[in-house]
Amino acid sequence: MKLAATLEDVQAASSTCLRCSWCAYGPWPExxxxxxxxxxxxxxxxTGGGYLFxxxxxxxxxxxxxxxxxxxxxxxxGCLACDTKCAVIRSHKSHLHIMxxxxxxxxxxxxxxxxxxxxxxxxxxxVRKTGDYGxxxxxxxxxxxxxDKADTVIFAECSHAGSQKDISKSTIRLLEKIGxxxxxxxxxxxxxxTLYDLGFWEQLEPLVKANWGKMKPLKDKTFVFMxxxxxxxxxxxxxxxxxDYSAVKNQxxxxxxxxxxxxxxxxxKNTGKVKVSYHDxxxxxxxxxxxxxxxxxxxxxxxxxxxxxxxxxENSFCCGARALGDYVPNLSxxxxxxxxxxxxxxxADLLITACAYCKDSFQKVMSEKDKGRVKDLTELVDERT
Amino acid sequence: xxxxxxxxxxxxxCQELKKAIGAEKVRDDEITLVTHGRINHGFxxxxxxxxxxxxxxxxxxxxxxxxxxxxxxxxISVNPVGTAQMGIPTAxxxxxxxxxxxxxxxxxxxxxxxAILEPGVTHDQLTSALRGTGYKxxxxxxxxxxxxxxxxxxxxxxxxxxxxxxxxxxLEVVLPDGTIFNTGSMMYPGVGPHLRYxxxxxxxxxxxxxxxxxxxxxxxxxxxxxxxxVSKVHIAGFSNFSDAVDYVKDLVNHNIPEHCIIWNWHxxxxxxxxxxxxxxxxxxxxxxxxxxxxxxxxxxxxxxFLSGYEEQVEFYEKMCAKIAQKYHGRAYPQEEVExxxxxxxxxxxxxxxxxxxxxxTHWSRGRWSGFVVFAEPKDIKEVEKLCAKxxxxxxxxxxxxxxxxxxxxxxxxxxxxxAGFPETDDVETRQKIAKKTVEICTEALKRxxxxxxxxxxxxxxxxxxxSVLSRIKKALDPNNILxxxxxxxxxxxxxx
Numbered sequence: 001m002k003l004a005a006t007l008e009d010v011q012a013a014s015s016t017c018l019r020c021s022w023c024a025y026g027p028w029p030e031x032x033x034x035x036x037x038x039x040x041x042x043x044x045x046x047t048g049g050g051y052l053f054x055x056x057x058x059x060x061x062x063x064x065x066x067x068x069x070x071x072x073x074x075x076x077x078g079c080l081a082c083d084t085k086c087a088v089i090r091s092h093k094s095h096l097h098i099m100x101x102x103x104x105x106x107x108x109x110x111x112x113x114x115x116x117x118x119x120x121x122x123x124x125x126x127v128r129k130t131g132d133y134g135x136x137x138x139x140x141x142x143x144x145x146x147x148d149k150a151d152t153v154i155f156a157e158c159s160h161a162g163s164q165k166d167i168s169k170s171t172i173r174l175l176e177k178i179g180x181x182x183x184x185x186x187x188x189x190x191x192x193x194t195l196y197d198l199g200f201w202e203q204l205e206p207l208v209k210a211n212w213g214k215m216k217p218l219k220d221k222t223f224v225f226m227x228x229x230x231x232x233x234x235x236x237x238x239x240x241x242x243x244d245y246s247a248v249k250n251q252x253x254x255x256x257x258x259x260x261x262x263x264x265x266x267x268x269k270n271t272g273k274v275k276v277s278y279h280d281x282x283x284x285x286x287x288x289x290x291x292x293x294x295x296x297x298x299x300x301x302x303x304x305x306x307x308x309x310x311x312x313x314e315n316s317f318c319c320g321a322r323a324l325g326d327y328v329p330n331l332s333x334x335x336x337x338x339x340x341x342x343x344x345x346x347x348a349d350l351l352i353t354a355c356a357y358c359k360d361s362f363q364k365v366m367s368e369k370d371k372g373r374v375k376d377l378t379e380l381v382d383e384r385t
Numbered sequence: 386x387x388x389x390x391x392x393x394x395x396x397x398x399c400q401e402l403k404k405a406i407g408a409e410k411v412r413d414d415e416i417t418l419v420t421h422g423r424i425n426h427g428f429x430x431x432x433x434x435x436x437x438x439x440x441x442x443x444x445x446x447x448x449x450x451x452x453x454x455x456x457x458x459x460x461i462s463v464n465p466v467g468t469a470q471m472g473i474p475t476a477x478x479x480x481x482x483x484x485x486x487x488x489x490x491x492x493x494x495x496x497x498x499x500a501i502l503e504p505g506v507t508h509d510q511l512t513s514a515l516r517g518t519g520y521k522x523x524x525x526x527x528x529x530x531x532x533x534x535x536x537x538x539x540x541x542x543x544x545x546x547x548x549x550x551x552x553x554x555x556l557e558v559v560l561p562d563g564t565i566f567n568t569g570s571m572m573y574p575g576v577g578p579h580l581r582y583x584x585x586x587x588x589x590x591x592x593x594x595x596x597x598x599x600x601x602x603x604x605x606x607x608x609x610x611x612x613x614x615v616s617k618v619h620i621a622g623f624s625n626f627s628d629a630v631d632y633v634k635d636l637v638n639h640n641i642p643e644h645c646i647i648w649n650w651h652x653x654x655x656x657x658x659x660x661x662x663x664x665x666x667x668x669x670x671x672x673x674x675x676x677x678x679x680x681x682x683x684x685x686x687x688x689x690f691l692s693g694y695e696e697q698v699e700f701y702e703k704m705c706a707k708i709a710q711k712y713h714g715r716a717y718p719q720e721e722v723e724x725x726x727x728x729x730x731x732x733x734x735x736x737x738x739x740x741x742x743x744x745x746t747h748w749s750r751g752r753w754s755g756f757v758v759f760a761e762p763k764d765i766k767e768v769e770k771l772c773a774k775x776x777x778x779x780x781x782x783x784x785x786x787x788x789x790x791x792x793x794x795x796x797x798x799x800x801x802x803x804a805g806f807p808e809t810d811d812v813e814t815r816q817k818i819a820k821k822t823v824e825i826c827t828e829a830l831k832r833x834x835x836x837x838x839x840x841x842x843x844x845x846x847x848x849x850x851x852s853v854l855s856r857i858k859k860a861l862d863p864n865n866i867l868x869x870x871x872x873x874x875x876x877x878x879x880x881x
Contacts, residue, residue, distance in 0.1 A: 011810070012808075012809065012810055015809040015810055016749040016809055017749075018469065018528060018748060018749055019423075019424070019425070019468075019469065020468060020469040020528040020530045020531060021468045021469070021485070021530045022528045022529070022530040024530075025509070025530060028509050028512070028513060028529055028739075028741045029509075029512070029513035029516055029741070030513070031507075031509045031510060031513055031529075042442070042485055042486055043412065043417065043440065043442060043483065043485075044420060044421065044424075044468070044483070045412070045416060045417045045420040045421070045440075050420045053419075053420040053422075053423075054416060054419065054420055057419040057420065057422060060434065062419050062422060062434060062436070063415055063416070063419045066415075068414070068415060068416055069416065072416050087659060087660035087663075087746050088660075088746050088749040090660045091658075091659075091660035091661075091662075091663035091664060091746045091749065092663075092664075092749075093664055093668075095664075327416070
């Protein structure tokens with residue numbers, strides 16, 4: 001979706017919504033609820049369709065933009081389940097998705113000065129103050145593998161998530177074990193994914209342009225991402241936002257690790273038997289369709305047994321991390337709790353994920369003694385290679 | 386932060402209801418209310434926007450009773466709904482009673498072939514629960530997240546059978562004064578829904594199509610049908626609708642298919658399209674004249690669902706081919722359909738082999754707008770011709786025109802649906818179609834005895850019927866709190 005889009009642009013697609021609530025469920029025959037907000041509050045209002053109907057009510061002047069609209073818009077966890085399920089909206093000639101309408105509601109809320117209190121407000125204030133949401137990455141490549149001319153460029157994401165630091169450390173150690181030359185893209189500046197999702201679009205375009213300007217000279221290399229949000233944003237949104245964008249080869253770290261096991265550059269050491277369950281992060285799975293690589297990595301680890309949760313792959317249930325509004329109280333935590341409950345039901349020892357936000361979200365609702373049971377894929381591989 | 390909007394009496398009713406059944410089941414926040422301003426299946430700008438005063442999500446029968454009691458006390462209209470409702474008018478300030486959280490499958494009887502359900506059970510839920518039981522339920526052409534009650538109870542068109550007009554067996558109903566009763570044989574403790582009427586009149590019939598104006602259904606039973614050893618879809622093509630009707634009538638008279646649908650060529654090529662097909666194939670078909678299918682494309686396609694023992698189905702297939710020839714058509718092998726219209730075959734397989742629904746992408750492409758009637762086989766042919774002529778006068782924005790027909794009640798009657806595909810935001814064309822629909826219904830009734838599926842209150846003979854209904858309505862709902870908007874259409878005499 002172009003940043004110049006307005007609510008009027010989603011009206012035609014929104015009006016094809018059948019109000020059937022199908023967007024909230026996984027596929028037949030399981031029909032499991034996948035939309036966190038609907039799972040929490042089963043009502044048409046809290047479906048993808050509800051957001052579309054609100055957009056239309058705003059356009060018809062049935063309701064004014066107010067703080068409630070913003071709180072509601074930011075309460076969606078942005079897990080993309082609705083867009084994966086509903087073919088109705090995406091079959092419209094405008095090529096829009098339900099999530100586009102939700103992001104537009106956020107962007108319009110921001111334009112009118114309505115930003116929810118809490119994490120979203122904190123980010124907004126920082127963005128307004130600095131024009132950025134970027135931090136210098138703490139990822140420092142060892143000299144042994146660092147080579148500015150290398151074909152592989154590790155995209156050093158900023159460390160917004162508390163878990164990112166440890167994930168970065170594990171990633172460095174793994175890259176060192178693999179031993180191939182790597183260069184690093186560690187410029188200050190947010191890739192733009194957070195700003196885009198949260199509707200802070202005024203500051204987004206210059207940021208994305210600047211970022212692309214720095215990436216462009218490296219575009220013939222392969223970018224490797226640790227954070228699926230950054231990767232998804234670059235792969236799927238840069239082409240929509242940047243007129244001069246040209247496709248960049250990219251990999252998620254799980255894909256690089258899977259390749260490393262396949263070509264023998266990474267070897268598993270058996271450090272005992274362990275049962276793990278893998279949580280598909282929304283942007284890695286539904287956003288980028290990367291489901292197999294993390295599982296291939298787990299299969300390559302000696303002594304590791306994968307036990308799937310009931311909702312997995314395309315039908316994964318969100319961790320709730322990005323539900324930043326408070327229209328439905330405790331939504332973020334309750335969503336994480338529900339997922340942890342599902343993990344516990346598998347009888348697995350460890351909950352493995354591949355996104356720092358997911359790891360943070362799960363750990364937030366787990367007891368101190370259990371927090372260690374949540375690991376990023378890179379951390380598990382690092383421990384067992 | 387939640388901003389509340391209801392005031393005065395309605396605010397008082399809302400507070401009382403929250404206290405009675407729990408605040409978490411009653412929503413009166415502005416966003417919930419505006420997103421329920423149009424509750425019908427699909428956004429339709431030509432349907433007036435009516436903001437409710439609250440939306441209630443009962444989790445038990447007792448919650449429904451409490452809601453009715455309080456609505457009765459404050460004289461606020463209650464509109465009971467499920468998901469994907471169709472043709473349910475609402476009024477400003479209604480209480481929307483959304484039963485989606487009441488979604489328990491109470492009983493599946495494979496011995497007697499019925500399921501007893503709470504009103505929030507969806508078709509997807511029921512079809513999933515039936516997997517492996519050797520039984521299936523009726524399946525239509527809508528999304529599976531629609532509640533069985535929404536489509537099945539209001540109308541008899543959801544079908545997997547030529548043999549019945551309605552899938553509904555018995556009901557449990559709550560009246561505004563708190564009375565609870567069961568219709569049919571379910572009235573006897575421990576007895577299942579076997580007979581809708583025996584010693585007493587058929588009260589389930591009274592509630593079928595009443596749109597919640599005579600009581601709130603809190604439990605209901607639907608027919609199930611056995612899954613036989615072999616199931617197959619037979620496909621036959623015809624150059625005109627009349628031949629297709631004769632073919633279907635012949636098949637049904639010989640007890641061959643469980644279920645038939647006659648699709649016109651626009652419909653069978655576009656109904657099962659996926660999202661990509663909707664963007665690429667659909668626009669091309671939209672440009673073509675419905676009356677002139679491309680060379681080699683049958684005007685009507687009949688899909689017949691055959692089931693039984695292997696030998697039986699083989700025999701049925703031979704019979705279908707023979708009868709198709711008799712009516713100047715021919716059988717289309719599945720491989721041929723798969724090759725020529727791959728998405729059509731995929732859709733048919735999903736519907737008939739997995740007995741699950743296709744997603745409503747077809748419906749969403751401009752949204753159906755047209756009419757539905759029931760008529761006898763010989764008359765339905767004429768109705769189709771009349772529709773083709775009348776709809777073509779609506780101009781290119783209303784086209785293409787799609788239709789399909791099902792036989793019911795052992796072929797005694799056919800349901801026939803004719804529709805245009807105006808863009809969703811083309812209110813002018815939609816309104817033209819709505820006007821034309823009434824005109825065609827009146828004409829089709831007069832000339833061809835075609836019964837409109839939605840009464841208008843204007844047809845000859847409706848007055849006396851509605852007068853009786855009004856008297857029943859007054860007795861059951863003296864304060865007129867049950868779906869006033871729908872009631873205003875049905876109980877005209879009471880209004881006067």
